[in-house]
Amino acid sequence: MKKAIEKTRMATSSxxxxxxxxxxxxxxxxKSFTMVFYTAALVRQxxxxxxxxxxxxxDLDDQLYTxxxxxxxxxxxxxxxxxxxxxxxxxxxxxxxxxxxxxxxxYDLLNERQSGGIIFTTxxxxxxxxxxMPILTDRRNVIIIADEAHRSQYGLEAKTNLKTxxxxxxxxxxxxxxxxxxxxxxxTGTPIEFDDKSTPAVFGNYIDIxxxxxxxxxxxxxxxxxxxxxxxxxxxxxxxxxxxxxxxEITEGxxxxxxxxxxxxxxVLKQLSAHPIGSRDLLRxxxxxxxxxxxxxxxxR
Numbered sequence: 001m002k003k004a005i006e007k008t009r010m011a012t013s014s015x016x017x018x019x020x021x022x023x024x025x026x027x028x029x030x031k032s033f034t035m036v037f038y039t040a041a042l043v044r045q046x047x048x049x050x051x052x053x054x055x056x057x058x059d060l061d062d063q064l065y066t067x068x069x070x071x072x073x074x075x076x077x078x079x080x081x082x083x084x085x086x087x088x089x090x091x092x093x094x095x096x097x098x099x100x101x102x103x104x105x106x107y108d109l110l111n112e113r114q115s116g117g118i119i120f121t122t123x124x125x126x127x128x129x130x131x132x133m134p135i136l137t138d139r140r141n142v143i144i145i146a147d148e149a150h151r152s153q154y155g156l157e158a159k160t161n162l163k164t165x166x167x168x169x170x171x172x173x174x175x176x177x178x179x180x181x182x183x184x185x186x187x188t189g190t191p192i193e194f195d196d197k198s199t200p201a202v203f204g205n206y207i208d209i210x211x212x213x214x215x216x217x218x219x220x221x222x223x224x225x226x227x228x229x230x231x232x233x234x235x236x237x238x239x240x241x242x243x244x245x246x247x248x249e250i251t252e253g254x255x256x257x258x259x260x261x262x263x264x265x266x267x268v269l270k271q272l273s274a275h276p277i278g279s280r281d282l283l284r285x286x287x288x289x290x291x292x293x294x295x296x297x298x299x300x301r
Contacts, residue, residue, distance in 0.1 A: 001034075003207050004185065005041050007145065011183045011204070019204030022149060023054070027189035029215040032067045035187055036147060039118060040074040042143060048116045049141040052182070053079075056123050056174075060147060065120045073225035075118060080283040082106035083120040110137040126174040133177040144175070149186025150204055172202045229285055278301075 004023065011020040025031035053068070055061045061081065068079045075076055087105035088097070095101060109119050123146075126133060178181075186203035191211075215221040251259045 001037060001041060002256050004038055005045055006041065007204075008046060008183065008185065012049075012140065012143070016183070017204075018181070018183040019202070020143070020183055020184045021204040021207035022188060022199060023207050024188055024191055024209045024211065026210055026215045026221065029210060029218075029220040031147075031187055031189060032064060035064070035147070036071045036075070038067055038185075039068070039145065040071070040076075043076055043116075046143075047141070047248065049143050050077075050110065050113065050115060050117045050119070050137075051145060052119045052121060052125050052141065052298060053145045053147070054121060054178075055147045058122060061120055061122050064147060068118060072291065077116060077118060078111055078230060079118040080104050082109055082119055085125045089136070107136050110139075110142075114139070115141055118238045123171045124177055125176065127169050133174040136178045138179075138181050140181040142178050142179055144179065144182050146182045146184065146186045149188050170198065172198065176202075214241055217230060231254070 004020070007020050010016050011018050023034070025034055031296075039053075042049055051066060055064060065079060065081050068075065072078055081104060083103050084091075084105050086107035087103065091105075093101055095103060106119065106121050108126055109117060128134075129158060184203050186199065188199075191209075192199050192206075202281070212221065212224075218221055247263065251262060254262075
């Protein structure tokens, strides 16, 4: 925590580069709680900056928001979720007349204050409807906390649509356009790949690493064991043909590359569906593994 706060001080200073860094916090070891404690430390030690917590899925946004909402005592404020990028005049009228409803705009939450606030939003809100992404705020006391920062949507690269000729950037570019003076820290449950240039370019280098080895040593997560088992599959041709026909019907209209990807991902499941003996073998193996664990959980062993 001390490392993260010190890196934040450096990045947010007048001479800072606004790249706080990346925390690799292995999956299932309390990453969300670390994000809460980091935010609480920011509120106390950095003059209550505005903090924006960004995820790439609505369900993750809801999960993190719920976790933070239960920690209002140490955060000293109530977190808010941004439902839209900016409230329309019509939405403002409706909200003014109906106080039982709450719809928050990211722009509105940012500009109704000069400091403070913990705001949750998804990265998709930084996609411009057309042209350039407008500035939401140019304040420097804004800190972006990005969850699962290694994912490709946080990239900066430009991609050209060969059919339309339009150029599309990664969300990180639009996020920087919208919040030009904000500082960025990323949390990830998996290590940054060696050839990943975007994540360090947006967030900076590792601040700290809490990998699987440390997590297991601390008993934050349990050990993972791998035992190789082989099940021979000889699919029934008639069943395979039925599955192929259904696949072609369902995926009709998709591009060929998309159909191939779906077909590859479902290959093993299709083999199992067409080979009931193989399915029974798989269930027998799973049962032999899980039955002793069930007895142990029930206190019989």
